[in-house]
Amino acid sequence: MITLKGKSVFGGVAIGKIAFYKRKEQQIKRIHVEDTQAEIKRFEEAKAEAIEQLKGLHEKALANVGEANAMIFEIHQMMLEDLDYNESIHNIITTQEVNAEYAVGTTADNFAAMFAAMDDAYMQGRAADVKDVSERLVAVLSGEGEGGLHTDEPAIIAADDLVPSETVQLDKSKVLGFATMYGSSNSHTAILARTMSIPAVIGLGEELSPNFDGKMAIIDGFSGCVYVDPDEETMKAMKEKQEEDRKQKELLNELKGKENVTKSGQKINLYANIGSISDIGLVLKNDAGGVGLFRSEFLYLENDTFPTEEQQFSVYKKAAESMAGKKVIIRTLDIGADKQVDYFELEKEENPALGYRAIRICLTRPEIFKTQLRALYRASAFGQIAIMFPMITSVWEVKKIKEIVEEVKKELREEGITFREDVEMGIMIETPAAVMVSRDLAKEVDFFSIGTNDLTQYTLAIDRQNLKLDPFYDPHHPAVLEMIRIAAESAHAEGKWIGICGELGADLELTETFLKMGIDELSVSPSMILPIRKKIRETE
Incomplete structure (x- = not known):
């Protein structure tokens, strides 16, 4: 084996x-041509046929994987229409008097190398796309059919x-x-x-x-x-694992479309935690009611420099559109502590968990914060976006955030940019300080979301990154659960809703406890949505 x-x-x-996937090997030969205009015409005809093929693929993908994931074939069509791409092919045909296949292949190599050399991860990914569309063009030009899988059995x-x-x-x-x-x-x-x-x-x-x-x-x-x-032995173990997975999927599929409601009629929202736009498919597949935590810091972690407003806007807009009216709660950047980014140039700290991080960076470097807020509010016009602020410890922080938000909204109005005025604003409850002043905080915001990972760390005074302390790290500690209960009581006293987006939200042993506390929403990894729904529906 x-x-x-x-x-x-x-x-x-x-x-x-x-x-093994048998891909047709495209042997591109350089052939001298006398009539370059006729060769350009041949290229244009092949391009039109390739675009028709991509339209067909887009339709098929729409039916199979949804609009957000079918978008790649629209991007490929746009690449075929790109002026620089077309101009390069035309120039090579005309100046070198060569066949269209060679011109397409050379352009593909040049463009792919250019994309691959870029610092931006998204642009690097376009190298594969330009090769893909170019190979399609060459296949059409050479009269080859599309490649594929040829097997009689699964x-x-x-x-x-x-x-x-x-x-x-x-x-x-x-x-x-x-x-x-x-x-x-x-x-x-x-x-x-x-x-x-x-x-x-x-x-x-x-x-x-x-x-x-x-x-x-x-x-x-x-x-x-x-x-x-x-x-x-491996075959036997894997067959058992496969059967268990099949049973689990059958069980989960039966729960799709069902309400998250207990036998006594208590309802709760079940949302999903995600780290990037690529996770949206899992959110929809697992029938989550929305996104309860979009960790926006991954945009910063994946970049070599500060992501621009346009970069962020594009991602937030796509998330809002893909969720088609369902709520998408985006947490503002939570950099610092265990999430370090070189270009932020943060000084080394003795205790980074208690240091310069999250909202503390945003409030002292408002230019970074405003860029993200502008992108978020612009994206709010395309769906049900809500904004959540991490590591809050005081009421003054929330008031300062609201001042900056108003400045951003004023700028957008003056620029004539559309956005939603009623975007919900919430805060993370992840420090004992926030719990103790939660009644006052609830007066300032629309909702709370409890980050149980940090709340446990700060309540127990235990570094959750320190493996030596694992025996002492107890997220079920009565003090942690009491903190959650107090926060829930404060939120409801002011007519606000409260959710949990930390790891404890997915702890099936605590689901009933959270229901008794009146928690309004649980946000968990997409794969845990249906198991928790099952637990809720079985609870008296």
Whole structure:
């Protein structure tokens, strides 16, 4: 048995023979042409046909994976229409008097290299896209059909990597799962794979050999492992894991569309925690009522410099639109403590958990804060966005935040930019100080969300990053639960709602306790939505 370790893209267990994806090798030859205008016309006709193919793929993707994930094929159409891209191809044909295939291939190589060299992770990802659309063009020009999967029986698809157009065209009835040598968990391919619920592992490296074609294998999408020629013991264990997963999915599917209501009629909202726009598919797939925590700091962690207003606006807008009217609560940047970013140039601190972080950075560096707030308010015109502020300890902080918010709204009005005036504003309750003044804080905001990870850390005076202290770290500690109860009581006394977005929200042992406290919302990882719904519906 050979064990390969990679990165999980989507959980699940797939058992079957490996089929290596046979991609047509495009041998592009440089051919001298006499009539360059005729060659340009041939290119333009091929481009029109490629655009029609992409429109068809877009329609298919809309039906299979939804609008947000089908957008890649609209982006590919736009790439084919890009002026710089077209001008490069025209120039190479005209000046070098060569065939269109060669001009497209050369342009693709140049553009892909340019994108790959950029610092921005999003732009780096476009290198694969420009290659994908160019290969489609060359296939049309050379009269080749589209590549694809050719297997008579369901199989585990293996490849060096799969581009979006290949992934969406996979016949799901023939695909048990897929494994790739390369790829990124934030790529369009990974997003589509998650949304299509195909067990997948990427980044297996060149140990994933084409020599494995036809061999029996197992993908364990939960652990990120692929077993080639599995032994009897591994096969037995994986079949049991697969059966357990199947039963769980059946159970969860039965709960989709059901209310989060106890037997006695008490209702609670179930929302999802996400770290990036790519997680939206999981939110929808697991039937969450909304997004209760969008960790915006990942925009900063993934960048080499401060994300611009436009970058942030694009992400927040897409999140709002993708959730189609459901609430999306976006937490302003929570940098500091265990989340360090070099370009913030934060000084080394003796105790960063108690240091310069989150709202403390925002209030002392308002230019960073205002950029994010402008992007958030602009995006509010496209859906149900709410804004949440982390690490609050005092009423004055909230009042200062509200002053800055008013300045931003005034600027946007003067610039004639549309936004929603009634955006809900809430705060994280994650310090004992916030709990103790929670009644006063509730007068200033629309909602509370309890960050139980930090609240436990600060209440117990235990660094949650210190593994030596694990035996002492008790999130079920009576003091922690009492803090949550007090915050809930304060919120309700002022007519405000309260949720929990920390790890404790997904703790099934505490669901009933939270219901008794009157917690209005639980926000958890997408995979925990339906198990918690089950627990709620079974509770008296």
